[in-house]
Amino acid sequence: MLLAVLFANTDGNILIERFHGVPAEERLHWRSFLVKLGAENLRGAKNEELFVASHKSVYIVYTMLGDICIYVVGKDEYDELALAEVIFAITSSTKDVCGKPPTERLFLDKYGKICLSLDEIVWQGMLENTEKERIKRSIRMKPPADV
Structure with missing residues (x-):
């Protein structure tokens, strides 16, 4: 099971946690x-x-992406190799959403889409999706309709 996914800035403040x-x-x-x-x-x-x-x-796998630290924690079948696949999917989708390795400001500007992509990748502690194009299609947000 994937126990935790955390995004933090370089000062140690948690930006997203699951x-x-x-x-x-x-x-x-x-x-x-x-x-x-x-x-x-x-x-x-x-x-x-x-x-x-x-x-x-x-097991814990962690990395830096721009100004953001990403941590993935797992146990049982989610060993180092499985967590590396999870963190690759997360970093790849985050770069796609932001257009480049994010600064903290850019990350917070794209917060909603990053959360949606994270939910597409990890669902209830299990790796759900790693397909880049499928994740991109799933997180398309429609603008609110004028009422």
């Missing part, structure tokens, strides 16, 4: 642990360079 099967009382611990992990290891990291960590039966 937890699956993680009790509410443990979420604060995960937030602070992941942000600390990224702060220690992502300084000077290249764009989309993958980092891997594990603790007991939990």
Whole structure:
């Protein structure tokens, strides 16, 4: 199961988080642990360079995309290789939505579409979709109709 997907800025502020099967009382611990992990290891990291960590039966894959840190946490069948596929789909769709590796401002401007694409990729703790074109079609937003 995919336990968590988090997006944070370089200061450690969480921009988007999705937890699956993680009790509410443990979420604060995960937030602070992941942000600390990224702060220690992502300084000077290249764009989309993958980092891997594990603790007991939990795996973590994380990377930088522009000014954004992305963390994916999984267990059981979601080992390092499966999480690498998940994070590749997430970074790819985020770049497509933003048009380039995002700054924090651009990320927040495209927040709605990024959340939609994330929901198309990960659904209830399972990898749902990695097809780039299918994700793009699924997240098209229609402008509100004039009433």
